[in-house]
Amino acid sequence: MSTASTPVRAAVIRVGDYSVRLRGRTVAAVAGCVLALVAVASWSASTGTFELTPDRLWAALTGSGTHAEEFIIWTVRLPRLATAVCVGACLGLAGAIFQTLTRNALGSPDILGLTQGASVGALGAIVIAGASTTVVTGSAAAGALGTGLVIYLLTRGSDPSGYRLVLVGIGVAAILAGVNGYLLTRSDIVDASRAVFWLTGDLAGRDWGQAATVAAVLAAGGIATLVISRGLDALRLGEVTAVGLGAGVGGVRATALVTASILTAGGVAVAGPLAFVALAAPHIAARLTGSSRSFLCAALVGALIVTVADAAAVFGVGGRQLPTGVVTGVVGGVYLMWLLVTQRKKGVMP
Amino acid sequence: MTVSPSPLAVENATLGYGRLAISEGLTVDVPDGEFTVIIGPNACGKSTLLKALARMLKPSAGRVLLDGRDIHSRSTRTVARRLGLLPQSPIAPDGITVADLVARGRYPHQGILRQWSARDEAVVAEAMEATDITDLASRSVDELSGGQRQRVWIAMVLAQQTPLLLLDEPTTYLDITHQIEVLDLCAKLHREGRTLVAVLHDLNQAARYATHLIAMRDGAVVAEGAPADIVTDDIVEKVFDLPCRIIEDPETATPLVIPRARPRDLG
Numbered sequence: 001m002s003t004a005s006t007p008v009r010a011a012v013i014r015v016g017d018y019s020v021r022l023r024g025r026t027v028a029a030v031a032g033c034v035l036a037l038v039a040v041a042s043w044s045a046s047t048g049t050f051e052l053t054p055d056r057l058w059a060a061l062t063g064s065g066t067h068a069e070e071f072i073i074w075t076v077r078l079p080r081l082a083t084a085v086c087v088g089a090c091l092g093l094a095g096a097i098f099q100t101l102t103r104n105a106l107g108s109p110d111i112l113g114l115t116q117g118a119s120v121g122a123l124g125a126i127v128i129a130g131a132s133t134t135v136v137t138g139s140a141a142a143g144a145l146g147t148g149l150v151i152y153l154l155t156r157g158s159d160p161s162g163y164r165l166v167l168v169g170i171g172v173a174a175i176l177a178g179v180n181g182y183l184l185t186r187s188d189i190v191d192a193s194r195a196v197f198w199l200t201g202d203l204a205g206r207d208w209g210q211a212a213t214v215a216a217v218l219a220a221g222g223i224a225t226l227v228i229s230r231g232l233d234a235l236r237l238g239e240v241t242a243v244g245l246g247a248g249v250g251g252v253r254a255t256a257l258v259t260a261s262i263l264t265a266g267g268v269a270v271a272g273p274l275a276f277v278a279l280a281a282p283h284i285a286a287r288l289t290g291s292s293r294s295f296l297c298a299a300l301v302g303a304l305i306v307t308v309a310d311a312a313a314v315f316g317v318g319g320r321q322l323p324t325g326v327v328t329g330v331v332g333g334v335y336l337m338w339l340l341v342t343q344r345k346k347g348v349m350p
Numbered sequence: 351m352t353v354s355p356s357p358l359a360v361e362n363a364t365l366g367y368g369r370l371a372i373s374e375g376l377t378v379d380v381p382d383g384e385f386t387v388i389i390g391p392n393a394c395g396k397s398t399l400l401k402a403l404a405r406m407l408k409p410s411a412g413r414v415l416l417d418g419r420d421i422h423s424r425s426t427r428t429v430a431r432r433l434g435l436l437p438q439s440p441i442a443p444d445g446i447t448v449a450d451l452v453a454r455g456r457y458p459h460q461g462i463l464r465q466w467s468a469r470d471e472a473v474v475a476e477a478m479e480a481t482d483i484t485d486l487a488s489r490s491v492d493e494l495s496g497g498q499r500q501r502v503w504i505a506m507v508l509a510q511q512t513p514l515l516l517l518d519e520p521t522t523y524l525d526i527t528h529q530i531e532v533l534d535l536c537a538k539l540h541r542e543g544r545t546l547v548a549v550l551h552d553l554n555q556a557a558r559y560a561t562h563l564i565a566m567r568d569g570a571v572v573a574e575g576a577p578a579d580i581v582t583d584d585i586v587e588k589v590f591d592l593p594c595r596i597i598e599d600p601e602t603a604t605p606l607v608i609p610r611a612r613p614r615d616l617g
């Protein structure tokens with residue numbers, strides 16, 4: 001019997017009993033995303049109303065710049081950049097988990113109602129309590145987590161396909177969108193404009209505290225994803241086969257839902273509902289890697305989308321800055337249409 | 351603890367879906383080292399029994415025992431190394447390749463830091479060879495014919511390398527040659543020491559390949575034993591409501607079921 005040709009196309013690194021499988025294309029895509037991220041970040045750190053040449057940027061970063069240079073880098077641009085990267089990664093990862101869990105290309109926190117839940121939290125705090133930014137952030141996170149919990153409770157137990165999750169999520173999203181509309185109509189003009197601004201999503205003025213919060217959420221979510229990634233992979237084959245292969249399906253599903261909800265809550269609470277990031281990032285990552293099993297790549301693409309969108313937002317239109325969410329919406333919307341038009345034939349493995 | 355001689359057994363179990371009970375007080379022992387075939391009319395509960403044996407369905411009363419212990423009390427990974435299941439109609443994710451799908455069978459033997467051992471590789475190649483799908487390795491599963499797809503799923507279950515194999519209608523979709531190939535493969539696995547349980551609809555194939563037959567009707571076991579004792583005109587009529595004659599298979603001397611001609615067929 002011949003066992004010559006490796007049936008699975010991947011490089012394998014083996015050390016004693018341990019082995020790791022690396023797909024060349026996935027490694028290349030991840031490396032490309034990291035390089036692109038560094039490039040975009042250095043560009044956006046050095047441009048704006050206060051321009052920095054590459055050597056001045058380096059000086060400011062290494063602590064040998066002028067007071068003004070160091071202030072603009074360390075207090076204004078870097079925290080905003082760090083927030084953009086972490087928020088994007090949170091949303092990309094959350095989207096990838098939801099898409100795997102629902103086995104549906106549209107399974108993202110925007111469709112499942114988590115974003116709307118965060119909006120209800122934020123709008124409630126703004127309109128009813130006229131609350132401070134910190135309270136609005138906390139309330140938005142609570143809204144997203146609460147929605148995740150409701151969806152979990154409604155879909156627990158019998159869930160032979162991901163469809164139930166998607167349908168329940170769409171229903172929840174519709175109800176919450178109604179609540180948001182109601183909150184907006186009963187608010188006065190000042191609160192309403194603040195609410196609409198929040199609903200668009202923006203990263204202006206983010207500080208290290210907020211960056212650290214999202215970074216912590218991202219780290220926790222990343223570790224949880226690593227732990228359940230094998231189980232999620234088995235779930236792609238459907239519940240019966242996954243159980244047959246020995247995956248703890250109930251635990252994996254619950255952990256995945258909680259993890260993705262926390263990631264969404266962290267990202268949306270700090271930046272507002274940046275449109276389409278969670279939906280588009282996993283698809284772009286799947287195109288780049290030729291397989292949708294790389295959660296790392298989905299997170300990196302999410303970070304890249306938000307960083308690029310934020311740089312474009314700062315650059316603005318006609319000398320005026322735009323809210324970040326406007327740009328991610330345009331970028332994501334265009335991408336989604338392109339996807340729908342070109343992918344009518346055949347998709348990448350979900 | 352009483353150790354049952356059979357590695358897998360259903361003990362006085364009620365099986366069903368929600369409030370709908372399919373089997374009540376069902377007791378079935380899967381004999382060790384045998385090739386057991388379950389026969390019975392559509393909707394009599396064969397798949398339901400197989401799902402219960404594979405812990406996909408929890409009995410509302412009674413127990414399913416794996417090696418004498420309640421199957422639901424053991425870790426699903428431990429069970430996955432003992433028994434493999436080929437469901438009646440499994441689904442493959444869009445775009446997955448044949449080799450990738452077969453490789454998933456190694457799941458219970460892998461971990462985050464044991465992703466692809468040399469043994470995984472050899473076992474997957476062997477499973478693909480045994481099911482005659484090596485040439486399809488890089489094809490996408492959803493582009494295959496029903497029969498090719500069925501063989502890919504069988505290969506995945508083989509790659510799991512379990513001493514117990516549960517196969518729900520492994521020969522559906524297959525042409526006659528591939529049906530016989532799959533059954534020959536099952537017989538080979540049985541000779542090599544595995545315990546098999548398969549649901550088959552073709553009584554003649556069941557009689558030819560099984561070493562132990564279980565005939566079911568309306569959720570209950572009507573008869574079980576050696577094929578020669580079970581495939582009789584009485585029992586076949588009782589289980590399937592089909593008047594028939596039994597003759598000897600000229601090839602294997604096993605029973606061959608010949609349905610009786612109805613008066614109008616005689617002209």
Ligand SMILES: Nc1ncnc2c1ncn2[C@@H]1O[C@H](COP(=O)(O)OP(=O)(O)OP(=O)(O)O)[C@@H](O)[C@H]1O
Nearest residue numbers: 367370372390391392393394395396397398399438
């Ligand atoms: N998931 C389910 N939910 C509710 N009822 C079910 C379910 N699966 C099967 N049943 C019912 O249980 C009964 C037994 O079904 P089962 O699938 O065990 O039959 P079977 O003997 O395998 O039939 P076949 O030969 O057609 O495969 C049928 O009446 C069927 O309608």
Ligand SMILES: [Mg+2]
Nearest residue numbers: 396397438518
């Ligand atoms: Mg069946």
